[in-house]
Amino acid sequence: MKAAVVVYPGSNCDRDTYHALKLTGFDVDYAYFFDQDLSFEGYDLVVLPGGFSYGDYLRPGAVAARENISRKVKEFAENGGLLLGICNGFQVLMEMGLLPGALLQNEKGKFICRWVDLVVEDNTTPFTLAFKKGEKIRLPIAHGFGRYVKVGEPRVVFRYRENVNGSDEKIAGVASESGNILGLMPHPERASEEILGGEDGRKVFLSIAEYLESRGAEK
Amino acid sequence: MSVYKFMIDVQYKSNLRDPRGETIKRVLKEEHGVPVKELRIGKSIYVEVEAASSDEAKELVKKMCEDLLVNPVVETYEVRSL
Numbered sequence: 001m002k003a004a005v006v007v008y009p010g011s012n013c014d015r016d017t018y019h020a021l022k023l024t025g026f027d028v029d030y031a032y033f034f035d036q037d038l039s040f041e042g043y044d045l046v047v048l049p050g051g052f053s054y055g056d057y058l059r060p061g062a063v064a065a066r067e068n069i070s071r072k073v074k075e076f077a078e079n080g081g082l083l084l085g086i087c088n089g090f091q092v093l094m095e096m097g098l099l100p101g102a103l104l105q106n107e108k109g110k111f112i113c114r115w116v117d118l119v120v121e122d123n124t125t126p127f128t129l130a131f132k133k134g135e136k137i138r139l140p141i142a143h144g145f146g147r148y149v150k151v152g153e154p155r156v157v158f159r160y161r162e163n164v165n166g167s168d169e170k171i172a173g174v175a176s177e178s179g180n181i182l183g184l185m186p187h188p189e190r191a192s193e194e195i196l197g198g199e200d201g202r203k204v205f206l207s208i209a210e211y212l213e214s215r216g217a218e219k
Numbered sequence: 220m221s222v223y224k225f226m227i228d229v230q231y232k233s234n235l236r237d238p239r240g241e242t243i244k245r246v247l248k249e250e251h252g253v254p255v256k257e258l259r260i261g262k263s264i265y266v267e268v269e270a271a272s273s274d275e276a277k278e279l280v281k282k283m284c285e286d287l288l289v290n291p292v293v294e295t296y297e298v299r300s301l
Contacts, residue, residue, distance in 0.1 A: 066286075
């Protein structure tokens, strides 16, 4: 199982994500924005990590979404590759037009950094197979721009139990129709070991591993 | 070729809450007694472009708004020639 963690200037959850993937048994590489020869061929999973790519200039994720490396990420997903966007990575996915909607400044204008309770609404995506439908989980959030604005009827995967940031219908994470792209504001990588305060996030990575193994990916 | 100057004003769509604007409005009303009815904070982007004509320059600005500067899902914009 091969995974790539994309590093944009200003990404800051790349190492945590790398660690969580390693822990789950992935071979992991960093994919740096400046690597012109980079290719995602042979990879099973690409992750866009959290952070503040390009300092959130213009809009969070707007500049990163238009990078050369993001065009390759898009191609990878359009060919059916698994693509996960966490926090700023979710914002990038939306700016790339790969997931519907937009993420605006939290309703109360505050940066929110805390653990939140969530519900798993859809356990049929490759990212949520290991959860039960309706399972209640806890993950940390850390964002200033997490207010999800709904467009059409998105495939909702995670919902906040309390509306922490003013999102439409308490939406915390959505998947593409085909299910191979998931974006979420909470940080599963920060909840992947008991020492961090919880292990619920680990199940996202375990789900991906389970999905890939069922599809015959090399261990 | 000439240089054309523009100011692009970008705002959240009117149905979306603007927490910064709401805060400033509240402070103006409560602390300064100003009867503000509505206050919304957007952003202004100043650009200069080189083009053969003013029409061509306007087209370029429109394109940059659509490609990057504005997110049509949640924002509206207006371009002023300076």
